[in-house]
Amino acid sequence: MPTAPADKTPRDCTIADALEVVGDRWSLLVVRELFYAERRFTEIARNTGAPRDVLTTRLRKLVDHGVIARKQYSEHPPRYEYRLTDAGRALAPVLLTLKRWGHEHVRNGPDPVLFDHTCGHEFIAEVHCTACGDPLDRGQLNLRPRPQ
Amino acid sequence: MPTAPADKTPRDCTIADALEVVGDRWSLLVVRELFYAERRFTEIARNTGAPRDVLTTRLRKLVDHGVIARKQYSEHPPRYEYRLTDAGRALAPVLLTLKRWGHEHVRNGPDPVLFDHTCGHEFIAEVHCTACGDPLDRGQLNLRPRPQ
DNA sequence: AGGACTCAGTTTGAAATCACAACCCACTGG
DNA sequence: CCAGTGGGTTGTGATTTCAAACTGAGTCCT
Numbered sequence: 001m002p003t004a005p006a007d008k009t010p011r012d013c014t015i016a017d018a019l020e021v022v023g024d025r026w027s028l029l030v031v032r033e034l035f036y037a038e039r040r041f042t043e044i045a046r047n048t049g050a051p052r053d054v055l056t057t058r059l060r061k062l063v064d065h066g067v068i069a070r071k072q073y074s075e076h077p078p079r080y081e082y083r084l085t086d087a088g089r090a091l092a093p094v095l096l097t098l099k100r101w102g103h104e105h106v107r108n109g110p111d112p113v114l115f116d117h118t119c120g121h122e123f124i125a126e127v128h129c130t131a132c133g134d135p136l137d138r139g140q141l142n143l144r145p146r147p148q
Numbered sequence: 149m150p151t152a153p154a155d156k157t158p159r160d161c162t163i164a165d166a167l168e169v170v171g172d173r174w175s176l177l178v179v180r181e182l183f184y185a186e187r188r189f190t191e192i193a194r195n196t197g198a199p200r201d202v203l204t205t206r207l208r209k210l211v212d213h214g215v216i217a218r219k220q221y222s223e224h225p226p227r228y229e230y231r232l233t234d235a236g237r238a239l240a241p242v243l244l245t246l247k248r249w250g251h252e253h254v255r256n257g258p259d260p261v262l263f264d265h266t267c268g269h270e271f272i273a274e275v276h277c278t279a280c281g282d283p284l285d286r287g288q289l290n291l292r293p294r295p296q
Numbered sequence: 297a298g299g300a301c302t303c304a305g306t307t308t309g310a311a312a313t314c315a316c317a318a319c320c321c322a323c324t325g326g
Numbered sequence: 327c328c329a330g331t332g333g334g335t336t337g338t339g340a341t342t343t344c345a346a347a348c349t350g351a352g353t354c355c356t
Contacts, residue, residue, distance in 0.1 A: 009197075010194070010195055010196055010197030011181075011195040011196070011260075012260040013177075013180070013260065013261065014247050014250040014251045014254075014255050014259050014260070014261075015176070015177070015180055015243055015246050015247050015250060016177060016180075016250075017250040017254045017255045018246045018247070018249050018250030018253075018254055019173075019176060019177065019246065019250075020254070021250075021254055023173060023176070024173065025167075025171060025172065025314095028163070028167060028171065029161075029163070029164060029167065032161070032163055032164075033159075036291065040332075040333085041332070041333050041334070042331080042332060042333075042334095045333095046158070047158055047159040048158055048159070049157075049158030051314070051315050051316070052316095052333085052334070052335090053314085053315085053316090053334085053335075053336085054313085054314065054315080055334095056333085056334065056335080065254070066253070067253075074323095074332095076322080076323070077321085077322045077323040077324080077331090077332075077333090078321095078322075078323090078332090078333080079323095079332065079333075080332090080333070080334095087253040089286065090249055090252065090253060091249060092275075092284065092289075093245040093248070093249070093273065093274075093275040093284070094242065094245045094246055094249060095163055096275055096284070097241040097242045097245050097275065098163050098166045098167065098242055099162050099163045099166070100241070101166050101238055101239060101241070101242060102162040102163060102164075102165040102166030102167075102169075103162045104238065105166075105214070105215075105235040105238060106162075106165045106166055106168070106169055106213070107162050107165045110294060111162050111294065112159075112160040112161065112162070112293070112294050113161065113162075113291060113292070113293050113294065114291075114292045114293075114294065115289045115290070115291065115292070116289065116290045116291075116292050117277045117279065117280065117282075117288055117289060118288045118289075118290075119277060119279055119280035119282065120279075121277070121279030121280065122279070122292075123277050123278075123279075123284075123288075123289055124277070124278040124279070125241065125275045125276075125277075125278070125284075126241075126275070126276045126277070126278045127240075127241040127244055127245065127273045127274070127275060127276075128273075128274045128275075128276045128283070129265045129267060129269070129271050129272070129274070130271075130272040130273070130274045131265065131267055131268075131269030131270070131271075131272070132265065132267035132269065134265075134267065135276070136240065136241065136244070136271075136273075138237065140265055140266045140271075141240075141263045141264065141265060141266075141271055142263070142264045142266075143184065143261060143262075143263060143264075144261070144262045144263070144264050144270075145260070145261050145262075146258060146259065146260050146261065146262065173343090188303075188304085189303070189304050189305070190302085190303060190304070190305095193304095199343070199344050199345065199346095200304085200305065200306085200345095201305085201306070201307085201343085201344085202342085202343065202344075203305090204304085204305060204306080224351085224352070224353095225302085225303075225304095225350095225351050225352040225353075226303090226304085226351075226352090227303065227304080228303090228304070228305095
């Protein structure tokens with residue numbers, strides 16, 4: 001247990017920071033759609049299932065946090081599209097690890113959509129240590145709370 | 149765009165399946181606490197910031213989905229603790245990739261908690277292709293929708 | 297024995313969010 | 327002219343969330 005704060009404030013945590021941006025019910029599904037190269041409001045609404053008004057506020061929030069960008073692609077009539085920024089594309093590892101976990105621990109039945117890696121095989125995410133390159137195995141991590 | 153359903157049903161998707169289990173505001177923070185080896189209701193409530201009644205229903209849901217297990221560890225008085233199951237521990241890659249994304253794209257300032265790998269360095273998650281072992285780079289994935 | 301305290305919740309009532317449908321405006325196509 | 331599309335906005339209830347108070351079994355202090 002790294003830091004058990006004495007008062008009642010929640011733990012200071014980078015994971016919580018990330019979830020404040022993409023931790024609601026729809027945001028990661030929106031990012032997924034943009035990964036799938038959908039760009040238009042109506043398509044995103046249909047494919048995620050998010051209500052249109054909720055989707056409007058989520059898209060604005062994601063724009064504000066720099067995860068996606070909104071661009072006008074037609075002046076008459078005014079039409080807009082949404083695209084991932086670099087920060088948004090950097091969520092790929094999160095989606096890919098979620099996809100693997102969902103496949104192995106939630107879904108029964110085959111994956112409806114697969115990713116193919118340029119190596120020629122289906123891409124299945126595996127997390128490695130950046131420093132030594134080894135894959136993560138159980139019991140290999142130790143917590144180090146930063147002093148103060 | 150792999151499958152754009154003609155009707156208004158959302159896309160059939162493993163990521164959505166995963167998010168239905170751990171995609172709400174508190175579940176992944178609960179899992180984080182259990183990774184940090186907290187086990188007791190009150191500690192989880194304090195460290196996540198979740199209201200106690202919401203936490204109660206989230207814990208039940210996670211138990212129902214097999215992510216955590218509830219065990220009585222004292223009979224008099226009755227006391228319970230929560231622990232990760234194997235399925236819950238399998239969420240480590242999700243938390244670690246979220247942590248990295250939060251650090252690089254949300255938080256400004258140093259990480260309050262670090263993970264040390266047994267190799268001796270700080271553990272920073274990097275996603276690799278299980279098949280070929282190469283790290284994921286941009287533009288290396290192609291979508292393959294499963295027919296029907 | 298009395299009183300304070302802990303843990304794991306449950307209850308309460310207000311506040312915020314959500315879902316759903318309808319509406320709007322600027323076009324386009326027939 | 328009329329219907330349809332894209333990208334929303336508005337209005338109305340239903341649902342969920344929240345913070346704080348309360349419970350109840352049991353322990354600790356004195």
